[in-house]
Structure formats: structure tokens, C-alpha cells
């Protein structure tokens with residue numbers, strides 16, 4: 001299946017279980033894969049045959065900057081649902097959210113979760 005990817009959306013936001021995360025905030029990186037048939041766009045050279053990734057970016061960024069939630073899993077679910085609701089052409093999504101510097105002691109680079117979702121008809 002063809003796909004459109006938006007990679008490395010870096011956003012400062014206030015999601016997390018702990019009070020400190022809600023008050024201080026932290027950086028989140030969001031990577032999105034949208035599965036759809038790109039043949040209409042690739043054959044006609046018409047933007048109407050695909051998803052405008054600039055518009056999708058704005059919507060995703062608004063969600064990440066929006067109402068704080070506890071879990072990055074829930075945040076990813078909100079992004080995925082919004083993409084399906086806004087774009088009929090999308091048949092599947094992969095949303096990865098990374099906490100760049102979470103308040104967890106240890107030697108590691110970062111933490112992330114990935115949700116894979118298919119359109120339910």
C-alpha cells in the first residue's frame with residue numbers, strides 16, 4: 001500500500017501522568033504514516049487525488065499542542081481518529097509518539113509508542 005509520511009513533528013506540550021509533566025511540559029516527536037492509494041495523484045498530477053500533507057500536519061500539531069492527556073497511547077489514538085475522520089482516502093495509519101526526555105531515571109535515548117490502525121467500515 002502506498003503511503004504519505006510526516007516525520008519528526010517536534011512539539012512542546014504538557015502530556016503525562018505526573019504533575020511535573022503537566023506544569024513544566026516537555027518535547028514530543030510525532031511520526032505519522034498515512035496509508036492510501038496514491039494512484040489518483042500519481043497519474044493525474046492533481047492534489048485533489050491525495051491528502052495534502054501540509055493540512056494534515058496542521059491538524060496533527062493542533063492535537064499534540066492541545067488538551068493534555070495522561071498517556072502518549074491516548075494521544076496517538078486521537079491523532080489516528082482525526083485523520084480517519086478528516087480524510088476518507090486514508091485506509092490505515094501508523095502513529096509514533098516519542099517522549100524525548102521523559103522523567104525516568106536510566107540510560108536510554110528516549111521512549112516511544114506506535115499505534116497501527118485500520119479504518120473500520
Ligand SMILES: Nc1nc2c(c(=O)[nH]1)N=C([C@H](O)[C@@H](O)CO)CN2
Nearest residue numbers: 016017018070071072073102103104
Ligand atoms: N506506556 C506508557 N507508560 C508510561 C507513560 C505513557 O504515556 N505510556 N507515561 C508515563 C509518565 O507520564 C512518564 O512520562 C514518566 O514516567 C509513565 N509510563
